[in-house]
Amino acid sequence: MNPADLANATIAGLLTGLVYGLSALGLSVIFGVIRIVNFAHGEFMVIGMFVALILFRLFGLDPLWSIAPTAIALFVVGYTLQRWVVSRVSHLPDHMQFLLLAGIAIMIVSGCLLIFGPDAQGVQVPYALDSFAIGALIIDKARLYAAICAVVFALLLLLFFKYSATGRAIRACADNYLGAKVVGLDIDRLYALTFGIGTACVGAAGCILLLIVEAHPYLAPGYTLLAFVIVIVGGMGSLFGALLGGILIGVSEQLAAIVMQPSLKSAFSFGLLILVLLLRPQGILGKRTT
Amino acid sequence: MSNPSPKPSPQRRSLIKAGGAAAIGAALPLRYAHSQGQRLKIGVLLPRSGIQAQFGQDSIRGIEVAMDVLPGRGYAAPELVHADYETKVDLARANAEKLIDQGCQVIIGCYDSGATIAAAQVCEQKGIPLVVNVAAAPAITDGRFKTVFRNFPTGPMIATDGFLLQKELFQMTGRPPKSGVLLHANDTFGTTQRDATVKLIEKFDMPYKLLDTIAYDPAAKDLSAEVRKAKSTDAELVWIITRLNDAILMVREMVKQRWQPLGIVSSGPGPYDDPFLKQLGKLSDDIVNLIPWFDPNKPMSKAMAGAWEKRYPDRNLNTSHSHSFEALLIALDAHKRAGTTEPAKLIEALRATDIKENVTVGPGIKFNASGQNPDTKNSGVQNRGGKLIPIVPKAAAAGTPIWPMRAWDKR
Numbered sequence: 001m002n003p004a005d006l007a008n009a010t011i012a013g014l015l016t017g018l019v020y021g022l023s024a025l026g027l028s029v030i031f032g033v034i035r036i037v038n039f040a041h042g043e044f045m046v047i048g049m050f051v052a053l054i055l056f057r058l059f060g061l062d063p064l065w066s067i068a069p070t071a072i073a074l075f076v077v078g079y080t081l082q083r084w085v086v087s088r089v090s091h092l093p094d095h096m097q098f099l100l101l102a103g104i105a106i107m108i109v110s111g112c113l114l115i116f117g118p119d120a121q122g123v124q125v126p127y128a129l130d131s132f133a134i135g136a137l138i139i140d141k142a143r144l145y146a147a148i149c150a151v152v153f154a155l156l157l158l159l160f161f162k163y164s165a166t167g168r169a170i171r172a173c174a175d176n177y178l179g180a181k182v183v184g185l186d187i188d189r190l191y192a193l194t195f196g197i198g199t200a201c202v203g204a205a206g207c208i209l210l211l212i213v214e215a216h217p218y219l220a221p222g223y224t225l226l227a228f229v230i231v232i233v234g235g236m237g238s239l240f241g242a243l244l245g246g247i248l249i250g251v252s253e254q255l256a257a258i259v260m261q262p263s264l265k266s267a268f269s270f271g272l273l274i275l276v277l278l279l280r281p282q283g284i285l286g287k288r289t290t
Numbered sequence: 291m292s293n294p295s296p297k298p299s300p301q302r303r304s305l306i307k308a309g310g311a312a313a314i315g316a317a318l319p320l321r322y323a324h325s326q327g328q329r330l331k332i333g334v335l336l337p338r339s340g341i342q343a344q345f346g347q348d349s350i351r352g353i354e355v356a357m358d359v360l361p362g363r364g365y366a367a368p369e370l371v372h373a374d375y376e377t378k379v380d381l382a383r384a385n386a387e388k389l390i391d392q393g394c395q396v397i398i399g400c401y402d403s404g405a406t407i408a409a410a411q412v413c414e415q416k417g418i419p420l421v422v423n424v425a426a427a428p429a430i431t432d433g434r435f436k437t438v439f440r441n442f443p444t445g446p447m448i449a450t451d452g453f454l455l456q457k458e459l460f461q462m463t464g465r466p467p468k469s470g471v472l473l474h475a476n477d478t479f480g481t482t483q484r485d486a487t488v489k490l491i492e493k494f495d496m497p498y499k500l501l502d503t504i505a506y507d508p509a510a511k512d513l514s515a516e517v518r519k520a521k522s523t524d525a526e527l528v529w530i531i532t533r534l535n536d537a538i539l540m541v542r543e544m545v546k547q548r549w550q551p552l553g554i555v556s557s558g559p560g561p562y563d564d565p566f567l568k569q570l571g572k573l574s575d576d577i578v579n580l581i582p583w584f585d586p587n588k589p590m591s592k593a594m595a596g597a598w599e600k601r602y603p604d605r606n607l608n609t610s611h612s613h614s615f616e617a618l619l620i621a622l623d624a625h626k627r628a629g630t631t632e633p634a635k636l637i638e639a640l641r642a643t644d645i646k647e648n649v650t651v652g653p654g655i656k657f658n659a660s661g662q663n664p665d666t667k668n669s670g671v672q673n674r675g676g677k678l679i680p681i682v683p684k685a686a687a688a689g690t691p692i693w694p695m696r697a698w699d700k701r
Contacts, residue, residue, distance in 0.1 A: 002522060005518060005519075005522050008518060008547075009515060009518060012514045012515070012518075016512060016514075113339060113343075117347075118339065118343030118344050118347060119344055119565045120344075120534065120535045120538060120565055120569070121565075121569070122538075122569055124569075124571070128542075129542060129545045129546055129573070129698075130546070131546050131547070131548065133548070138546070138547055138548060140514070140546045142546075212512065213511050213512070213539075214535055214538060214539075214569070216535065218340065218341055218343075219511065222509065222511065223511075253515070254514070254515045257515030257516060257518075257519065258515050258518060258519050258522075261504070261505060262504055262505065262506045262507075262510075262513075262515055262516040262519060263476045263505040263506055263507055265507070265510070265515065266507060
């Protein structure tokens with residue numbers, strides 16, 4: 001195997017993995033705080049992709065510039081959903097919550113199919129097919145810009161949780177629900193904010209991903225599954241874990257494809273998942289539950 | 291409070307019984323007579339949603355155009371009952387049963403080979419004819435089904451024609467490649483064709499050596515690794531067997547990775563589909579599709595193209611359309627000759643099919659003992675400026691080839 005091919009594969013995996021990581025971050029945030037597994041995760045990302053697509057078609061807006069409006073729109077959707085729908089089933093057994101979110105996921109896919117049809121649709125930005133060449137290394141421009149945006153967005157999120165009063169209050173809810181209630185935190189509002197932040201994250205990831213992947217309604221289930229794999233590998237509820245999981249999955253898939261057969265890519269990432277579940281069930285950066 | 295209905299008197303009861311018996315008695319011969327000139331009820335079983343939704347929708351368009359053209363050419367308009375199997379094989383089987391339970395006397399479908407085999411098993415069990423629009427797996431017409439009729443080439447037929455068409459192309463242009471790499475979707479269609487290609491390449495004494503075959507998941511969201519692996523072979527010819535989204539991803543990756551082969555040939559759907567042409571624009575140009583196609587010079591093809599232009603002026607006609615059009619033609623022709631909607635008689639009529647006025651390349655439509663049309667042929671169709679131009683064989687061509695393909699940045 002040519003070392004340049006391996007290096008190219010590693011770089012491509014790293015860049016794609018960072019975008020995967022951002023998308024999984026939304027799932028991790030929601031689970032880490034509200035303890036609800038969002039089965040409509042990939043569907044929210046597809047909504048983000050279609051919003052960016054519409055903005056591109058109407059105003060010629062680059063998907064990277066669509067991140068802010070899309071994230072805000074999806075924040076509102078997520079906030080509303082948690083406040084008026086999900087919160088009403090949060091006291092019910094887990095499977096009831098799963099069913100609610102799976103139902104929402106099916107509705108989103110059907111809605112997208114109705115509005116946008118089954119065809120794959122993408123954006124043609126000037127740098128979409130361009131690449132940087134450094135000797136034998138070829139770095140895809142769209143993938144590089146997407147990865148930079150994913151890192152910036154993830155950093156902003158981490159800063160929000162670490163330094164803002166609201167971020168700290170959300171973390172307090174995640175660490176000690178009863179304690180947070182006792183000190184008078186408005187849990188319902190904070191949960192709605194968290195769900196909103198989670199969906200905003202995944203919406204932003206959708207915009208970024210549109211540079212790499214064509215949008216179509218049936219993308220969603222695959223990305224929901226991928227986000228689960230990433231979050232479980234990285235550690236449920238850990239923000240850094242989600243990013244690390246994304247990178248690991250991205251790089252391992254690329255290397256597996258080039259060293260072995262490309263059709264073994266998915267088998268490799270699921271193999272990694274099984275390994276982590278066996279050796280470190282809480283995930284690489286996850287906290288062990290007592 | 292309303293009054294309860296009075297209980298019928300014995301005389302009245304007898305009258306009702308007699309009336310009922312008369313009505314049933316009268317209806318029986320009527321029903322029989324009705325079946326003689328009855329409207330044919332056709333179940334159209336396609337993937338209208340799911341990963342192959344694009345192709346299912348395209349197949350429906352072909353049937354719609356056939357409904358515009360064929361009733362004006364002496365065929366009785368049928369009643370169509372549509373069923374979506376969501377690109378799920380188990381649902382194809384269940385929906386085939388439902389269509390038959392709803393009284394469909396013929397099933398048309400199913401685009402996907404796996405789904406077609408599932409539906410064929412049901413049709414065989416119930417004695418209902420299945421007219422295959424698109425599906426290439428050899429197993430469909432290997433003799434196990436007596437009620438299946440396919441006017442679409444098998445995987446080995448596609449591969450055989452693919453080699454012959456390539457030879458003609460290389461001879462016309464005088465620039466044969468020295469090496470090739472095959473990238474294929476890892477599904478029934480892709481692997482069937484891969485197997486046939488690998489098996490037959492020696493037989494055809496091609497000017498190039500196949501350096502590698504690379505299988506990938508057709509639902510993959512990223513094909514950078516696959517393209518990188520193919521590029522590392524440094525092959526001159528890239529042979530692809532794709533669906534749609536994977537074909538788009540593949541060409542984009544080739545451009546991004548600055549891989550400029552001598553040419554790309556495709557023996558699957560994807561590169562000739564409208565979303566591919568629209569989304570890739572100039573980058574979609576020069577790819578040669580070696581596929582089942584229609585002969586633009588046949589009178590029926592001209593009628594189909596005219597009706598198509600009226601209904602879908604912004605879309606190109608393609609394989610899914612032409613072969614679905616022809617599937618309906620086959621069913622209506624059998625109905626016309628059988629003079630009844632009885633499935634057993636329709637099957638007999640289908641076996642005796644001999645349609646000369648058709649749309650696809652080849653001498654016409656006839657089925658052998660296992661239900662396969664062995665004479666259906668492929669074309670080499672080149673993408674050019676968002677249009678699809680048949681270039682080989684010469685007899686069914688509408689333009690001359692551009693080969694080698696132009697550089698990505700010089701279009």
